[in-house]
Amino acid sequence: MAEEVKIRIRHEEPPRKHETNHVAEQHAGHAELNQRREYNRKLVEARVKAAEQAISAREVTVGEEDKPYQPKEAFVNKELKDMAYARTLSRVRKQMGPLNRLTSKVVHQPVVNAVSEATAKTIGRPSGILGGATAALAGSLVYYWLTKHYGYEYSYSVFVVLLAAGFIAGWVFEAFYRLLRAGK
Numbered sequence: 001m002a003e004e005v006k007i008r009i010r011h012e013e014p015p016r017k018h019e020t021n022h023v024a025e026q027h028a029g030h031a032e033l034n035q036r037r038e039y040n041r042k043l044v045e046a047r048v049k050a051a052e053q054a055i056s057a058r059e060v061t062v063g064e065e066d067k068p069y070q071p072k073e074a075f076v077n078k079e080l081k082d083m084a085y086a087r088t089l090s091r092v093r094k095q096m097g098p099l100n101r102l103t104s105k106v107v108h109q110p111v112v113n114a115v116s117e118a119t120a121k122t123i124g125r126p127s128g129i130l131g132g133a134t135a136a137l138a139g140s141l142v143y144y145w146l147t148k149h150y151g152y153e154y155s156y157s158v159f160v161v162l163l164a165a166g167f168i169a170g171w172v173f174e175a176f177y178r179l180l181r182a183g184k
Helices: 019-053 078-093 098-107 110-121 126-150 157-183
Strands: none
Touching: 078 098, 098 110, 126 157
């Protein structure tokens, strides 16, 4: 048999607020309102005082002693650059092995460095190297096919001639390109 469970729901009214509790809430609301009014009054007073003490930008003059500090221009000269270069080299060399350190000392000598810079500006142009390599490859392939097809003897000096001709052609192409680009 199933037992019957009866649930009774009692409807109770919430307890009524006492009049004293209501008066306390009203008093707290008035106190908060008074605090806001006092804060706003002080804020307005501070703004008025700040406006009275403010000085117009037209009235203010900046004297020599009032200007912010600005360092004088420091010119970077060759001596300063050389010192920084030497420090950088010595700092990097400390991290290298003995063989790499010796190689770095040889390569970074002023004479070797000057020769390297001069050849980079003249001989080591990327356009010349690309032109020389392309001409040597294409020309060698054609020359090899001609010698095999017609039975001639293959001469290895042709490769050097093709390399030099392509190198010069690359330089010329770069010069024309720069002239055309400068005109635009």
